[in-house]
Amino acid sequence: MSLSRSPSPKPGGGWASPGLNTPYVDVSGRSSPGNAYRTNGAGANTVTWESAKAKSEGVNGYPSFSTQNNGFFNRHYRTISNSLPRFNMGRSHEKSYAEKEKLGRGRWSSRDGSKIARLGNFLGRISYKMRLRLLAILAIIVMIIVFYTTPLHYYWRRAKHLGGGKKHVIILAANQGGGVMEWKGPREWAIERDSVRNKRKYANRWGYELEIVDMSTKKRYAHEWRESWEKVDTIRNCLRKYPDAEWFWWMDLNTFVMEPSYSLQSHIFNNLAANTYRDINNYNPLNITHPFDSPHLDEEARSAVGDGKESSINLIVPQDCGGFNLGSFFIKRSAWTDRLLDVWWDPVGYEQKHMEWEHKEQDALEFLYINQPWIRPHTAFIEQRKINSFPPGACSENGNDDRIHYNEKDRDFVVNMAGCEWGRDCWGEMYNYRELSNFLNRNWWELFKEELVAVIWFKITGHKVKL
16 A cells, blocks of 8 residues: 655654754654653653643743632623623614714613613522522512411411411300390490401401300290390300310400400410419409318319319409409310309209399309309409400499509400490490500501601691591
């Protein structure tokens, strides 16, 4: 096979090139010196790769402490140049300065015209981790908004193992069908409307059940009307209607929830032992002898606090200046409660004492507490102002009592216009406390308008304005 080129006359290959040959190595046709970087023992002409590289860098002008092409401006040149403004000369085909009326000529503008483009560039410069953080924050905000603007928060608070609202039932006594002993006028209708709306709003906020019962007069017995005695019968019906409920809160129509931000759990039941007392001697307006000292009773019946366990409390009753008050009280589902309701509603006791018991079922409960040892260990009392504060006109023969009457500064939970139908204005009291509750529970926007904008406007103009 013939070669395309004639063989080289030099030993080892390659062609001689006058002026390009070096006296140090023989030219062999290769592009790099043949023996320059070979090590052959301890020869004087031995050159290493590191020394040659260092020498090359010194020749090219790079100092030993400088980095090559790694300076700040070299790394961020494009980012900086994209963020700089540019001189706006108008549209691309209008470069002449002849038209003096062109708006925008000679003004600085962003390199990216629209805000969306600038936002896109900003997001493009954000690192991946920062994007994930911003996305997580945005997701949390959206979840909070969705939670409070949809029924999710209602079902959350109703869940048995979350909010626990399903375990509480509010029983509201009302006469929605008409009057009981007399015709209902506009004031009576207004009281009922405000009271029902107040309880329904509170129950919906915390996921409680609301049972509005019709307390119209029914002739239970041939010789007597037992209107108020229907509390006992109504509670028994609610026990059957709500099998999953644990606590039942009875409220009269003339009550009003002043602080809807208080839940029953946080206000009472999360720390029931601290919010109640078992020994009636702490506040004993009826002067009841307590505890029993009969030797035939067991230790629990003779104890002033029963067994002392929170779980054994089945009835929670407030006391006013005259004794037990059943305008607002709690009763728990239990076998003890079934037994109490049976005895409480017993027609035999009613037949014997109905002429003596002025307050009917309330006096009947006091009678049972005084004479039945098995009732006391499971009955607890709660401070009046916890669930049943009175207005100044109620129970005020000896002036206002800090243990009984409503205090605006302490933000009492519930107010009960007890006895307002006897010489007081029920609708006037209900209206005043409703407006006071709205004032005390203003949101941040209402506070901003009324406490800042309205005050500034009054100082400027001298006129009061209601926003």
